[in-house]
Amino acid sequence: MAPPRIGLEWKVGALMSALAVGLILTGIGAVWVRMQRLAGPALESAVLRAGDQVVDDVAARLDRLDLITRLLVNDPPFRAYVAEGHLPSVLDNLKDRLSLYALDAFVIADARGTTITDTRKPVGGQTTPAPPAAPPSAPVPRLLTKALAGAPARGFWVDPDGAIYLAAAAPLQAGEAAAIVALEAVGHDLVSDLRQATGTELVFFSRGPGGLVPGASTLRMSRSQLTRLLANRGLAAGGPPHRLDADGEEFVAQTALLSDDDAHPAGFVALRSVDRELASFQKIQATLVAAGLATIPVALALGVLFARRITRPIAALVRATERVRAGDYDAPLPPETPDEVGVLAGAFRMMVAQLKEKDEMDAWIGALALRVAGGPREAGEGAVSETSAATRDLPAREKAAPASPGASSRGPECGHDGVQSIAPGRILQDRFRILAPLGAGGMGTVWKAHDERLGEMVAIKILPAQVMAAEPDRVEQFRQEITLARRITHRNVLRTHELLELEGAWAILMEYVDGVSLQRLLAGGRLPLSAGMRIARQICDGLEAAHAQGVVHRDLKPANVMVDSSGGVKIADFGLARAVDAGDGPSRAGVRMGTPLYMSPEQALGRHVDRRADVYSAGVMFYELFCARRPFEASSALALLRAHIDAPPPPPRSLNPTLSPDLEAVLLRALAKDPSDRYASARELSEALDRASTAGAAA
Numbered sequence: 001m002a003p004p005r006i007g008l009e010w011k012v013g014a015l016m017s018a019l020a021v022g023l024i025l026t027g028i029g030a031v032w033v034r035m036q037r038l039a040g041p042a043l044e045s046a047v048l049r050a051g052d053q054v055v056d057d058v059a060a061r062l063d064r065l066d067l068i069t070r071l072l073v074n075d076p077p078f079r080a081y082v083a084e085g086h087l088p089s090v091l092d093n094l095k096d097r098l099s100l101y102a103l104d105a106f107v108i109a110d111a112r113g114t115t116i117t118d119t120r121k122p123v124g125g126q127t128t129p130a131p132p133a134a135p136p137s138a139p140v141p142r143l144l145t146k147a148l149a150g151a152p153a154r155g156f157w158v159d160p161d162g163a164i165y166l167a168a169a170a171p172l173q174a175g176e177a178a179a180i181v182a183l184e185a186v187g188h189d190l191v192s193d194l195r196q197a198t199g200t201e202l203v204f205f206s207r208g209p210g211g212l213v214p215g216a217s218t219l220r221m222s223r224s225q226l227t228r229l230l231a232n233r234g235l236a237a238g239g240p241p242h243r244l245d246a247d248g249e250e251f252v253a254q255t256a257l258l259s260d261d262d263a264h265p266a267g268f269v270a271l272r273s274v275d276r277e278l279a280s281f282q283k284i285q286a287t288l289v290a291a292g293l294a295t296i297p298v299a300l301a302l303g304v305l306f307a308r309r310i311t312r313p314i315a316a317l318v319r320a321t322e323r324v325r326a327g328d329y330d331a332p333l334p335p336e337t338p339d340e341v342g343v344l345a346g347a348f349r350m351m352v353a354q355l356k357e358k359d360e361m362d363a364w365i366g367a368l369a370l371r372v373a374g375g376p377r378e379a380g381e382g383a384v385s386e387t388s389a390a391t392r393d394l395p396a397r398e399k400a401a402p403a404s405p406g407a408s409s410r411g412p413e414c415g416h417d418g419v420q421s422i423a424p425g426r427i428l429q430d431r432f433r434i435l436a437p438l439g440a441g442g443m444g445t446v447w448k449a450h451d452e453r454l455g456e457m458v459a460i461k462i463l464p465a466q467v468m469a470a471e472p473d474r475v476e477q478f479r480q481e482i483t484l485a486r487r488i489t490h491r492n493v494l495r496t497h498e499l500l501e502l503e504g505a506w507a508i509l510m511e512y513v514d515g516v517s518l519q520r521l522l523a524g525g526r527l528p529l530s531a532g533m534r535i536a537r538q539i540c541d542g543l544e545a546a547h548a549q550g551v552v553h554r555d556l557k558p559a560n561v562m563v564d565s566s567g568g569v570k571i572a573d574f575g576l577a578r579a580v581d582a583g584d585g586p587s588r589a590g591v592r593m594g595t596p597l598y599m600s601p602e603q604a605l606g607r608h609v610d611r612r613a614d615v616y617s618a619g620v621m622f623y624e625l626f627c628a629r630r631p632f633e634a635s636s637a638l639a640l641l642r643a644h645i646d647a648p649p650p651p652p653r654s655l656n657p658t659l660s661p662d663l664e665a666v667l668l669r670a671l672a673k674d675p676s677d678r679y680a681s682a683r684e685l686s687e688a689l690d691r692a693s694t695a696g697a698a699a
């Protein structure tokens, strides 16, 4: 398999970095939004406050102008002076008063509103009163009209050139003169003062025919820039504060109209620069951005570094998988840490161990098949060698005194079981075509047959005729035991299909296994440790399944364990020992099932037997698997039983020094004389084996 183009560490690293960068950017964004939210309302209320302040200040100045004009018109010497009509003298007098009151101009108008005297003009520039018929050249400001009508007035005065003044006018009855106006220019000094007082930029304007015309302003802008600013559509007088952009700078602005004079309207715009207001925030933001940008490479580096740490054990697992795929089971694995990867490594180690066992077992079974001359054993040849193997290891007396009546004399070829003339080719019950004998055991012959109805291979074990001839109680018990055994459905338990009645004898119909018995495998020499482990584990699994159904085997021995060609194990004859056994007395133990080689002490003593008896028998088998001999050998069945009851088994490592101390301890515990000292269940035994094998593998 080609290695991935982008490794996990880079993917995880990129993800972690992206997360970190995302967090940094989100932080900066959040500060920016917060800043804008806080700054907006603050600026708006500041602009509104400043507008009010300007309006108040203008009102105060107009009061003062009003007072000055009233003083003048109520001053008889001044009126007399004006009435004399000597313009240069009047101008001088007024100019003196200008500096006295810190004003910018006085204008005296005649009854038609025509200017007679204007302090801003030289003596020669003053107009002499026009003949009564001539209309004024420009519209008369409203405040002047009011004064001419006899009432003092105040407001704005806008020159034709757009210059704006604060003005107060009062009626003056002195010769030609009909009204006097005092003017204070809305110029640079005034707006600077106001800016200082309010902290707000100001642009005064008047309204001309083409739109708003800028007057004095605190903004450093050219006249055309100011005209553009005032052209902004949001600047409707009296509206709420409005955001506008003036030559690249953002402002919050509010407009106030100071004059309701239609002919000469004027007002001002109060502005606060958003950028300047946010300058300190922006400094913080810039610092944040700089810090964020500086953090990004660090986040990237740390992301990749952490990702590498996290993914390193996974990468090791991947490499190990590749090597295992190529058949190398010794690839180094990451240590078993308490996290998920460690657990995965543990499970992987276990799987590799099992694979190794399977491979070794396959190889071993393959080699064994080569050693067994003649290939498939099903034609009775295998059965003969099974039988001979079964009897070969028995003590001499047992061979002389066969396990059950007629067992040793029975051959696979005949129907001594009670079924007459059974032979290959015969069809029993119109259904089972007998193919070949598979072997003969303590109870009868096992035949390979073809179930013509279901179209599958089966094995038929024909039991001795006396089983059927027994008392009705025993026959019933037999039935029950077989029925119970049928319930066990597990891959490591040979399936019992049904109990057949064949020509006066019972026969057990069961699943056919294409393989050999463990007894035969053991006869081929010591199994590799891993193969032994694999078999032992499967035996435990099968036992556990049977025990869960309440069935105890009671005659567990290598002859009752079938191993198929792929190393799969099936335990045979569940329920049979109990069913065929007439009683539990020790006197019958030796003859009961044909071999005491695997019998538990409690069974030998005829005591109560439970699942732990199977644990013991499994222990004897495993001992044989790993040490190539049984724990107890004796010259007679009785001596053998006694050894099971009393004798300590030789330490397994004294027979096979390659065994680990852990495995030795497991075997000895399974062989404990007292059931309560053994593993309480097949599962416990299996788990102990697993621990012993992984401890051995890790060592």
Ligand SMILES: Nc1ncnc2c1ncn2[C@@H]1O[C@H](COP(=O)(O)OP(=O)(O)OP(=O)(O)O)[C@@H](O)[C@H]1O
Pocket (backbone or CB within 6 Å): 383, 386, 390, 438, 439, 440, 441, 442, 443, 444, 445, 446, 459, 461, 494, 510, 511, 512, 513, 514, 515, 516, 517, 555, 559, 560, 562, 572, 573, 593, 594
């Ligand atoms: N279902 C089966 N499929 C294939 N072969 C079988 C099957 N059952 C038994 N055999 C073969 O027949 C042989 C005899 O089995 P049998 O159970 O009769 O004798 P045993 O197990 O040696 O002794 P016991 O009678 O105490 O169980 C077995 O060793 C095995 O080789």
Ligand SMILES: [Mg+2]
Pocket (backbone or CB within 6 Å): 441, 559, 560, 572, 573
């Ligand atoms: Mg058997």
